[in-house]
Amino acid sequence: MRQTVTLTLDSKVQSDSKRLLHSLIMLSLLLVASVGLSLCLGSFPTSFTQVLHALAAPQSSDITFIIWELRLPRILLAILVGAALAIAGAILQSIVRNPLASPDVIGITSGAALAAVLFLALLSTTLSIHWLPVAAMLGALVSALLVVSLAWKGGISPSRMVLVGIGLAAAMGAGTTLLIVISDDSAAMTAYVWLTGSLYAAQWDDVRGLLPWLVIAVPISLAFARHADAMALGDAVAEGLGVAILRSRLVLLACSVALAGAAVAFAGGLSFVGLIAPHLAARLVGRNMARLVPASALVGALIVLYADLLGRVAFLPKDLPAGIFVAGIGAPFFVYLLHRSRARF
Amino acid sequence: MTQPSHQPPRLTGEALQAGYDTRRVLDGVDIAIEEGKLTVLLGPNGSGKSTLLKTLARTLTPSDGHVYLDGKDIHRSKTREVAKRLGILPQGPVAPEGLSVKQLVAMGRFPHQGLWQKNAQQDAEAIREAMTYTHVTEFAERNVDALSGGQRQRCWIAMVLAQQTDLILLDEPTTFLDLKVQVDLLELLSRLAHEKGRTLLLVLHDLNLAAAYADQLVMMCDGRIVTSGAPSEVFTAPNLKRVFDLDAHVIHDPESGSPICVPRKRNQPATESDVLALQRCAM
Numbered sequence: 001m002r003q004t005v006t007l008t009l010d011s012k013v014q015s016d017s018k019r020l021l022h023s024l025i026m027l028s029l030l031l032v033a034s035v036g037l038s039l040c041l042g043s044f045p046t047s048f049t050q051v052l053h054a055l056a057a058p059q060s061s062d063i064t065f066i067i068w069e070l071r072l073p074r075i076l077l078a079i080l081v082g083a084a085l086a087i088a089g090a091i092l093q094s095i096v097r098n099p100l101a102s103p104d105v106i107g108i109t110s111g112a113a114l115a116a117v118l119f120l121a122l123l124s125t126t127l128s129i130h131w132l133p134v135a136a137m138l139g140a141l142v143s144a145l146l147v148v149s150l151a152w153k154g155g156i157s158p159s160r161m162v163l164v165g166i167g168l169a170a171a172m173g174a175g176t177t178l179l180i181v182i183s184d185d186s187a188a189m190t191a192y193v194w195l196t197g198s199l200y201a202a203q204w205d206d207v208r209g210l211l212p213w214l215v216i217a218v219p220i221s222l223a224f225a226r227h228a229d230a231m232a233l234g235d236a237v238a239e240g241l242g243v244a245i246l247r248s249r250l251v252l253l254a255c256s257v258a259l260a261g262a263a264v265a266f267a268g269g270l271s272f273v274g275l276i277a278p279h280l281a282a283r284l285v286g287r288n289m290a291r292l293v294p295a296s297a298l299v300g301a302l303i304v305l306y307a308d309l310l311g312r313v314a315f316l317p318k319d320l321p322a323g324i325f326v327a328g329i330g331a332p333f334f335v336y337l338l339h340r341s342r343a344r345f
Numbered sequence: 346m347t348q349p350s351h352q353p354p355r356l357t358g359e360a361l362q363a364g365y366d367t368r369r370v371l372d373g374v375d376i377a378i379e380e381g382k383l384t385v386l387l388g389p390n391g392s393g394k395s396t397l398l399k400t401l402a403r404t405l406t407p408s409d410g411h412v413y414l415d416g417k418d419i420h421r422s423k424t425r426e427v428a429k430r431l432g433i434l435p436q437g438p439v440a441p442e443g444l445s446v447k448q449l450v451a452m453g454r455f456p457h458q459g460l461w462q463k464n465a466q467q468d469a470e471a472i473r474e475a476m477t478y479t480h481v482t483e484f485a486e487r488n489v490d491a492l493s494g495g496q497r498q499r500c501w502i503a504m505v506l507a508q509q510t511d512l513i514l515l516d517e518p519t520t521f522l523d524l525k526v527q528v529d530l531l532e533l534l535s536r537l538a539h540e541k542g543r544t545l546l547l548v549l550h551d552l553n554l555a556a557a558y559a560d561q562l563v564m565m566c567d568g569r570i571v572t573s574g575a576p577s578e579v580f581t582a583p584n585l586k587r588v589f590d591l592d593a594h595v596i597h598d599p600e601s602g603s604p605i606c607v608p609r610k611r612n613q614p615a616t617e618s619d620v621l622a623l624q625r626c627a628m
Contacts, residue, residue, distance in 0.1 A: 097441070223460055230455050232444075236435035239404045241508065242428025242456035287443055 020291050023284040027298035031079070034305050038075045039067060041313045074202040078308045078322070079301040080210045081199070081267040082277070084217075086300025088260035089274025090281070090292045091221055091252050094228045096158040102275035103260035105162050106253075107143035109271040110169040112264040114176045115139020117191045121183040124190075132194075133209060133265040140261030143168060148253065155246055156253075197270030197323025199308045206266050213262035217255040218293070224252050225289035232287070270307075272327050273300050276334045283337075303330060352380040355544070356401060356431070356512055361410035363400045370396040371407070372568035378512070383538040383545045385555040388565035389589050394548045395436065395516050397565065401546070402433040402514045414512075428456035432510040434501055436517045436548075440489035446500050447485040450476055453507030475506035479533065495526035502533070513537070514546045519554070527551065531558040552589075556580045557603045564588045580604040 039051045044066055046054075054067040085103065093101045103109055119127075119135035147168055151161040176195070180188045193200070227248035230238040235245055264271060277300035278292060284299075285291040307325035314320075354377035363371040370393045378384055378401070386394040399405035401412055403419040412419040419427055432453075440449055453475065454468045476482045479499040484492065489500055498518060505513055515534070519527040535558050537543045549555045555562060556576040563573040566588045572579045585591045585606055593606040 226455060226458065230452055232441045233449075233452060234435070234438055236399075236404060236433075237438050239424065240402060240428065240433035240435065240505075241452060242425035244424055282443075287441060288448070 020285050020295075024294060024298065027284075027295065027302070031298055031302055031305070034302060034309075035075055035079075038078075038305060038309050039071050041309060042066065042071060043313070043316050043319075069204075073204045073207050074199050074308065074312075075305065076207045077202040077210065077266060078199050078304045080207065080214060081263045081270060082273055082300035082302065082304030083297035084210065084214055084259040084263035084300075085271055085273040085304075086277030086281070086296040087218060087221060087293055088256040088263070089271075089300075090278035090289070090296040091228065091256040091259075092274070093278055094232055094287075094289060094292075095249060095252055095256070096162050097232065098158075098162065099279065100275070101162065103256065103264070103271045104165075104169060104274075106165040106257070107147045107168045107172065108140045108257060108260045109264055109269055110172040110176070111143025111146075112136040112140040112261060113195055113269055114172045114179075115142075116194050116268070117176050117179045117183075120187045120191045120194070121179050124187060130205070133206070136265035136268075137261050140264055141257065143172065144253075144257040144261070156249055193321055194268040195323075196321040197268040197326065198311075198321035199267055199304075200319055200321065202266075210262050210266050213258050217258045218297075220251065221255045221259075221293055222290060224248055224255075225293060228252055228289040267304075268321075268323065270304065270323050270326055272323075272330060273303050276330050277303055279334070280337070354378055354380060355415050356413070356546075358397070358401055358412045359410050361397070361400055361407045361412070363396055363405055363407040363410075365396075369408070370568050371400065374410070374565075374568070374570055376401070376563065376570060376573075378544055378546050379561055380544050381538060381542045382560035383535050383547065383558060384561040384563060385559035386546065386548045386563050386565060387552065387555050387588070392565040392588075393568040394565055396568075398433075398514055398516050398546065398548055399435075402431065403427055404433065404435075425456045428508065428510070430510050431512040431514065432505040432508040433514040434505050434516065434518060436520070438501055440497070440500075442488075442490055444489050445486055446476075446481055446489055446492070446503075447472070449489050449500055450481070450485075450503045450507050453504040453509075456508065471507045471509050475503040478506060478537075479503040494522050495529070498522065498526075498530060499533075502530070506537075511542075512544045512546075516548050517550060518547060520550060527554060534558070552580075552585070553605050556605065557598070557601065576604055577602075580606070582606075 039055075040046055040048055044062075046063055046066065050063050051067055054061070054064045058064045058068055088103045089101070092103060092106065093099055096105065115138055116132060116136040119132055123131070123135075147161060147165045148156065150168070151157065151164040153160065180191050183191070227243050230241050230243045231245065231248065239245055260271065260274060278296045281292055281295035281299045285295045303326060304322060307329070308322035310325045311320040311322045356378040358374055358376045361371050361374040362369060374393070374397055376397070386397060388394045396405065400407050403412065403424070406420055414422065414427060414431060450472050451468070454471060457464070457468065476485060479502050481496065481500050481503050484496065489497055492500065502515075502518065518534070519530050522530070531554060534545055534547065538545050538560070559576055561573065562576050562579050564571045564579060564584060571588050572584055580595060582593060582595050585593050585595070591606070592609040592611075594609065595604045595606050597604055
């Protein structure tokens with residue numbers, strides 16, 4: 001009797017990890033195919049063979065330039081931004097134990113936005129636009145630090161953090177609007193596109209700027225995935241299991257802030273990805289952190305990649321910000337999914 | 346059965362003072378938890394039972410005094426090392442949506458797993474054993490939030506068992522459950538102490554269940570321990586009056602001999618002959 005129970009248990013476990021592997025492989029294949037599609041599509045018509053040729057044997061031709069200097073960095077940046085925001089969202093939803101949390105709730109996006117608009121309004125005449133990501137990143141870090149320190153009371157209570165974050169985000173949003181209203185038209189226009197979230201004119205420097213944040217933060221997040229799972233049972237249970245709550249929470253929070261802040265710095269206000277990607281991923285692999293991180297990353301990468309692809313090719317000759325499609329298509333789709341599953345919140 | 350009474354206590358508290366913010370709840374508590382026994386903390390609401398349990402479990406830091414686990418100050422020990430020897434189930438834990446029973450029980454292995462070191466076979470064996478002991482194997486793949494209150498509590502107890510600690514602290518593990526379910530859980534916990542030699546410390550609200558299942562009762566009032574000992578010694582009408590301000594008489598279960606308290610009705614004061622009649626039928 002006991003033998004049979006054991007057997008079914010083990011086979012269940014096996015089928016469970018098989019399902020995970022299956023999901024991850026499918027998502028990866030989809031991503032590879034989407035990258036291929038994105039490389040072929042654009043305002044300048046390129047055939048699949050031309051793209052392959054340019055990738056395999058780069059020559060000094062227009063097509064090589066388009067593929068290597070325009071499309072490839074933009075595609076890679078879209079993938080990295082999507083992955084970073086999705087992982088940041090997954091971590092944050094787990095920390096605050098609220099599925100409606102996104103990197104916005106601890107003021108990351110609003111802080112980055114305020115800093116970016118401040119930069120565009122005051123410093124863009126004296127400093128190169130290349131410093132914009134640095135300013136945005138600083139803004140994200142400062143506001144996240146502010147939220148954590150204002151919510152600090154002998155430790156971090158997730159619910160207090162969310163409330164402080166929402167309050168601070170509202171205040172910074174007001175500041176951002178004020179700055180846009182009083183700055184001149186061209187600066188206001190740039191600011192507006194930035195706030196929507198765009199990958200326009202992405203360069204290899206951007207890819208190189210964002211990649212290190214992922215290389216550092218993702219392994220740390222994975223190493224603390226078990227801690228996040230334990231803390232999802234409540235602080236009291238997690239402490240009993242031997243989780244150093246404060247340390248684990250701070251490490252995970254720092255990973256989330258670094259990932260979201262870096263992504264927002266290079267792509268602007270796309271943070272809605274951080275809300276929906278973990279949800280979609282959780283449907284495939286569940287809420288176990290070590291599984292949710294890679295699955296969310298792939299889903300987030302796909303969302304931003306397609307949002308940017310639509311923005312690039314759907315309304316030619318206009319190149320629309322990816323943020324429009326992330327929110328414009330993502331939000332209704334998200335609501336539809338929630339409605340269909342009658343998920344309990 | 347082993348002879349646990351001769352073992353020195355591994356978990357002790359000395360001159361404990363603790364509280365929340367400015368409110369002091371524990372006011373100088375000394376306690377030693379007897380090995381291999383089921384000890385129950387009893388006391389009225391706000392007497393400091395849960396606070397004492399949390400302080401002993403190191404989840405609350407005392408403002409004064411010390412808790413020693415195996416002779417070491419528990420609040421200065423590495424929390425994961427403590428978790429290998431002492432498990433705690435807090436009051437009213439809530440499982441996240443979509444978590445399966447198996448996943449929950451597996452969380453009990455946390456202190457035994459490192460980033461690189463993981464004994465998969467040992468983990469699987471501990472999880473299996475814990476689930477068998479608590480009879481939750483049949484719904485291993487179901488979600489915890491879809492189970493009944495009693496089943497859910499058994500899953501949480503299975504998680505603590507999978508932690509494989511000699512000491513287990515439980516804060517009101519039977520609250521809000523049906524009487525039958527409470528009895529089943531207490532049977533389970535008492536078997537843990539008497540068959541497996543685990544040391545258990547529980548906070549309970551039901552006086553009669555506490556008297557029936559506890560090897561040791563610790564009665565608390567106003568942040569102090571009023572009295573402690575075997576139920577037959579300390580579960581007496583004067584003590585219940587002193588600790589709970591409860592007017593009751595104590596009779597004995599004819600089958601097991603464990604003491605039972607029956608509250609006196611205020612509007613119909615019991616006569617001495619009533620009490621005698623009750624005692625006669627108890628014998």
